[in-house]
Amino acid sequence: xxxxxxxxxxxVKPTQTLTLTCTFSGFSxxxxxxxxxxxxxxxxxxxxxxxxxxxxxDKRYSPSLKTRSxxxxxxxKNQVVLTLTNMDPLDTATYYCTKIVxxxxxxxxxxxxxxxxxVTVSS
Amino acid sequence: EIVLTQSPxxxxxxxxxxxxxxxxxxxxxxSNYLAWYQLRPGQAPRLLIHGASSRAADxxxxxxxxxxxxxxxxxxSRLEPEDVAVYYCQQYGRSPPNTFGQGTKxxxx
Numbered sequence: 001x002x003x004x005x006x007x008x009x010x011x012v013k014p015t016q017t018l019t020l021t022c023t024f025s026g027f028s029x030x031x032x033x034x035x036x037x038x039x040x041x042x043x044x045x046x047x048x049x050x051x052x053x054x055x056x057x058d059k060r061y062s063p064s065l066k067t068r069s070x071x072x073x074x075x076x077k078n079q080v081v082l083t084l085t086n087m088d089p090l091d092t093a094t095y096y097c098t099k100i101v102x103x104x105x106x107x108x109x110x111x112x113x114x115x116x117x118x119v120t121v122s123s
Numbered sequence: 124e125i126v127l128t129q130s131p132x133x134x135x136x137x138x139x140x141x142x143x144x145x146x147x148x149x150x151x152x153x154s155n156y157l158a159w160y161q162l163r164p165g166q167a168p169r170l171l172i173h174g175a176s177s178r179a180a181d182x183x184x185x186x187x188x189x190x191x192x193x194x195x196x197x198x199x200s201r202l203e204p205e206d207v208a209v210y211y212c213q214q215y216g217r218s219p220p221n222t223f224g225q226g227t228k229x230x231x232x
Contacts, residue, residue: 004167046223046224046225046226047211047213047223047226048223049221049222049223096168101173106215107215107221108156108158108173108215109158109170109173109213109215109221110158110160110168110170110213110221111170111179112167112170113167113168113169113170114167115165115166115167116167116168
C-alpha cells in the first residue's frame with residue numbers, strides 16, 4: 001500500500017524560503033526506477049509540475065522555477081524535500097508530492113499522490 | 124511545449140448518465156502518452172488512465188479512455204455522485220515538463 005504525505009508551513013512571508021517534506025511508504029527511493037516529484041496548483045489555476053528526483057539522485061526541474069528550486073532525498077527516512085527560495089505571493093498554491101512512473105530516465109505519469117498541503121505567501 | 128486544451132470547462136449531468144470529456148493537444152502526443160486524473164476536494168488526486176486507454180489499478184470500468192494523436196477523451200458511464208470532481212489530462216510524450224490541461228469540472232445534478 002503506497003502513501004505519500006506532504007508537510008510544511010501553511011504560511012510564509014515574501015522573500016522567505018519554503019521547505020516542504022514528503023514522507024512516503026510502500027516503496028523505496030533506493031530501488032532502481034523509482035522517482036518522486038512535486039506538483040502545485042495555485043487557486044483557480046492549472047496544475048504545474050515543479051521538480052523530480054530519481055532513485056540514483058538525478059534531478060529535474062521545471063525551467064520556470066529551476067533557479068529557485070532544490071529537491072533532495074533521504075532514503076533512510078523515506079523522505080523527499082523541496083525547497084523554494086525567494087517566495088512570492090504568486091507561489092501561493094496547494095503543493096502535492098507524487099510517485100512518478102519512469103521509463104528509462106523519462107518521467108511518465110503520476111501514479112500516486114499525497115493529499116496536498118496548502119501554502120500561502122503573504123506578509 | 125505541448126499545450127492541452129480540455130472541454131467543456133464544466134459538465135453538469137444527472138446520475139446514471141454518460142460523461143464525455145475531451146482533451147486536445149497542440150501537437151501529436153508520441154505513443155499516446157496521455158494520462159487522466161481525478162481531483163476531488165479534500166482527497167488525494169487519483170490516476171485514472173495512462174497510455175490514453177489503460178485503466179490504473181482499482182479504477183472502476185465505468186472509466187474509460189480513448190483517442191490518439193492530438194485528440195483524446197475520457198468517458199464515465201453511469202455517473203455516480205462520487206464522480207463529482209475536476210478531471211485533468213496530462214501528456215508525457217514530450218517531457219519534462221509534463222504538461223496538464225486546464226481541467227473539466229464535473230457536476231452531478
